Amino acid sequence: MQCPNCRHPESHVLESRSADLSRSVRRRRECLRCQERFTTYERIETIPLTVIKRDGRRESFRRSKMFHGLSQACEKTTVTPEQVKLVVEDVENLLQQRNYREITSQDLGELVLDRLGQLSEVAYIRFASVYGQFANVEDFSAILRLLEKRGEKSLRLGQASQHQDHELLR
Known part of the structure; x- marks a missing residue:
């Protein structure tokens, strides 16, 4: 890794730790020539979408x-x-x-x-x-109806689950 201060190509890692919800590695480095400290991040290269x-x-x-x-x-x-x-x-x-x-x-x-x-x-x-x-307005109404149906479905599922829980407690 090239030093951002003196451009020397060699450095050593002082510390490594997980970053960005374990999707990258944060490395604290020190240049072997000028002793400048800097941070790098290593990530998996992703294919462009x-x-x-x-x-x-x-x-x-x-x-x-x-x-x-x-x-x-x-x-x-x-x-x-x-x-x-x-x-x-x-x-x-x-x-x-x-x-x-x-x-x-x-x-x-x-x-x-x-x-x-x-x-x-x-x-x-x-x-x-x-x-x-x-x-x-009809576009908004349609999405509201969809949300209502989804809410009714989850309510019915929740009631069924509560009924099953009640039966298990007997």
């Missing part, structure tokens, strides 16, 4: 763009920046594990919505309105 937009254009996947969109949707909700970061990392890891390197913006939006729906219904609706390009 491509997002196919609605109009057919292709653009490189940018996690910062997803983080920004999610942060806006989660503004003034109970969703924390750390939770947003975890959603972005979860989606990106899922995409990296797939065998193909292209994803449509619609599929990407669905992956985000699946995770966002577990955190906040308000953030879910905000994100869906932008990603889904809502044009009128």
Whole structure:
């Protein structure tokens, strides 16, 4: 590793530790010539992903763009920046594990919505309105009906689970 101070090509590692939720290694180094100390990060190289937009254009996947969109949707909700970061990392890891390197913006939006729906219904609706390009009130009504059905389903599942728990206690 080249020293940022004197450009000497050799240094030794003073300390190593896990960073970025164990997705990288942080190394504290010291130059063998000038004794300057500096920090480096080692990450697994990922294969670039491509997002196919609605109009057919292709653009490189940018996690910062997803983080920004999610942060806006989660503004003034109970969703924390750390939770947003975890959603972005979860989606990106899922995409990296797939065998193909292209994803449509619609599929990407669905992956985000699946995770966002577990955190906040308000953030879910905000994100869906932008990603889904809502044009009128009916678009909002449709997503609200979907959320209501999902809520009724989980309520029924919860009631069934409570009934089973009650039966086990007898």
